[in-house]
Amino acid sequence: MNTHTTLLVTLRGIVGDAHVLTEGDLTAYEQDWRKRERGKALAVVRPSTTAEVAAVVKACAATGVSIVPQGGNTGMVVGSIPDASGQQVVLSLQRLAQIRQLDAANLTVTVESGCILQTLQEACEKEGFLFPLSLAAEGSCTIGGNLSTNAGGTQVVRYGNTRELCLGLEVVTAQGEIWNGLTGLRKDNTGYDLRHLFIGAEGTLGIITAATLRIYPLPATQLTAFAAVPSLEAAVALLGLAHKHLNAGLTGFEVMGAFALGLVRKHFPQQNVPFQTGPDVPPYCVVLENSDHESESHARGQFERLLEAALEQGCVLDAVVAENLAQARALWHIRESIPLAQAQEGLNIKHDISIAVSRIPAFVQETDALLEQHFRGARLVNYGHLGDGNLHYNVQAPVGTDAEAFLRDQEGPINALVYDVVDRYNGSISAEHGIGSLKRDKLEHHKSPVALNAMRAIKLALDPHNLLNPGRVLKL
Ligand code: FAD
Ligand code: MLT
Ligand code: ZN
Numbered sequence: 001m002n003t004h005t006t007l008l009v010t011l012r013g014i015v016g017d018a019h020v021l022t023e024g025d026l027t028a029y030e031q032d033w034r035k036r037e038r039g040k041a042l043a044v045v046r047p048s049t050t051a052e053v054a055a056v057v058k059a060c061a062a063t064g065v066s067i068v069p070q071g072g073n074t075g076m077v078v079g080s081i082p083d084a085s086g087q088q089v090v091l092s093l094q095r096l097a098q099i100r101q102l103d104a105a106n107l108t109v110t111v112e113s114g115c116i117l118q119t120l121q122e123a124c125e126k127e128g129f130l131f132p133l134s135l136a137a138e139g140s141c142t143i144g145g146n147l148s149t150n151a152g153g154t155q156v157v158r159y160g161n162t163r164e165l166c167l168g169l170e171v172v173t174a175q176g177e178i179w180n181g182l183t184g185l186r187k188d189n190t191g192y193d194l195r196h197l198f199i200g201a202e203g204t205l206g207i208i209t210a211a212t213l214r215i216y217p218l219p220a221t222q223l224t225a226f227a228a229v230p231s232l233e234a235a236v237a238l239l240g241l242a243h244k245h246l247n248a249g250l251t252g253f254e255v256m257g258a259f260a261l262g263l264v265r266k267h268f269p270q271q272n273v274p275f276q277t278g279p280d281v282p283p284y285c286v287v288l289e290n291s292d293h294e295s296e297s298h299a300r301g302q303f304e305r306l307l308e309a310a311l312e313q314g315c316v317l318d319a320v321v322a323e324n325l326a327q328a329r330a331l332w333h334i335r336e337s338i339p340l341a342q343a344q345e346g347l348n349i350k351h352d353i354s355i356a357v358s359r360i361p362a363f364v365q366e367t368d369a370l371l372e373q374h375f376r377g378a379r380l381v382n383y384g385h386l387g388d389g390n391l392h393y394n395v396q397a398p399v400g401t402d403a404e405a406f407l408r409d410q411e412g413p414i415n416a417l418v419y420d421v422v423d424r425y426n427g428s429i430s431a432e433h434g435i436g437s438l439k440r441d442k443l444e445h446h447k448s449p450v451a452l453n454a455m456r457a458i459k460l461a462l463d464p465h466n467l468l469n470p471g472r473v474l475k476l
Contacts, residue, residue: 004042007063011045014055019046029070029090032078039082041090048095050170050178050209058176060089066467067091069203071114071145074137076350077436079202079472093144096209099123108167108184110212113144129215132159136336144208150200152432157387158251169195170210174463184212197458202434203469205462219291223299224328227319228275228282232361234315235286235386242288245306252289253387254335260383261285263341264334273334274320282317287335338383342394346403349395349411351418354431357389367421375414390431419446435473444475
């Protein structure tokens with residue numbers, strides 16, 4: 001038997017025949033969500049306990065076979081699928097999905113990494129708690145994937161990124177050892193805080209098998225408004241007013257360009273997108289959310305005062321406030337449908353950038369002008385988490401052109417143009433999606449050599465044989 005055959009026998013012994021997949025349609029594991037790339041796995045292995053994960057890692061390490069950890073495979077940067085060699089094992093965490101314990105007094109929940117985000121949200125809500133991480137992929141992305149990409153989403157303005165929600169981790173190391181750091185402590189200064197190495201590491205330093213996460217009491221009410229604004233400057237001014245009027249009640253602040261909303265109307269005509277018909281379609285709209293621990297009438301009063309002030313100052317043209325939960329969900333659904341509408345429109349170029357909020361209008365004005373000058377006809381799809389200074393400043397191929405050819409020929413020069421402006425504005429080329437393989441080479445140009453060397457030293461210390469998600473994040 002050759003080494004791979006022996007390994008497959010060992011893996012079947014660990015997780016059972018049914019959970020080592022080598023045949024049939026493996027598209028869900030081998031193709032990324034954006035359909036940018038398709039790989040080929042030696043096998044997809046689906047352990048259901050931490051001990052099984054450790055045994056799988058040990059078996060792979062013993063034969064020098066590299067591992068690609070995978071959760072829901074919703075990542076945006078081609079980080080969770082195998083390469084084309086047919087020699088990598090995809091380690092799917094989907095069966096490791098128990099919610100181990102909700103500790104009401106400690107305000108924490110301990111959950112296994114394959115748990116779907118929405119499942120965790122719903123389980124917490126049933127017990128009267130909020131797990132605030134929220135993103136459009138929540139029906140299929142997993143907690144392990146969220147932690148490994150340090151996902152952001154739509155509530156960061158109040159609750160922070162996934163990193164801020166995490167108090168402890170359980171991790172299987174590259175050597176197949178289990179580190180149990182699920183203490184649930186809020187204070188622990190006993191040396192280096194290892195959890196922060198694994199969060200955002202995109203599976204290159206260890207396999208996250210469980211986490212202890214912060215939860216919050218459910219707010220008494222959540223109100224949503226959808227506002228038309230005359231410019232991005234006005235949206236930033238509205239954000240300032242929202243901070244002032246709502247304070248910690250401001251839990252969401254998302255901006256959407258008219259073209260992005262137009263794609264939602266085009267591909268999901270059943271959705272009723274406010275302010276997008278008639279002669280005066282506003283250039284931008286904003287969705288904002290007020291979570292209140294007092295009462296609905298208190299929240300409405302705050303919202304009214306905020307919107308009155310905003311109308312008076314001219315930073316809002318018009319606004320609707322949801323009357324009930326169904327309307328609020330429908331307004332959020334419009335925002336969350338933008339990436340899906342973009343995917344329907346065709347292959348596209350994504351720039352997940354962050355810039356200081358105050359500088360975003362100038363950044364967009366300058367970059368829009370440069371793109372229009374050098375890439376005539378390219379369609380700019382601009383939306384994102386303005387409350388966090390994070391824009392999805394995306395580009396769709398010109399109407400009538402072959403999107404695949406456009407990406408092949410123009411993605412490099414378009415990225416170079418956009419990231420050059422991002423650098424000049426002291427921004428980041430990846431605010432929340434990570435690096436994966438799609439942005440790995442870009443990182444070399446946009447991160448300081450000192451930081452890159454420190455990252456390489458960490459990688460080589462924890463995974464000296466480069467077995468965990470090789471080729472992702474870093475060039476070694
Ligand atoms: P995967 O895609 O399976 O994996 C992502 C990375 O993590 C890979 O590098 C993988 O190797 C690694 N990984 C996965 N599980 C583990 C583990 N247990 N241990 C170690 N490494 C692991 N992202 C945002 O930040 N904000 C958004 O608002 C947002 N919206 C989205 C909307 C849509 C419609 C879609 C499709 C995606 C969106 N994303 C967003 C991107 C994506 O959903 C998130 O990055 C999510 O956190 C990925 O989770 P996943 O389980 O699908 O991970
Ligand atoms: C979003 O905010 O909708 C996501 O990060 C997805 C995307 O950028 O496509
Ligand atoms: Zn996003």
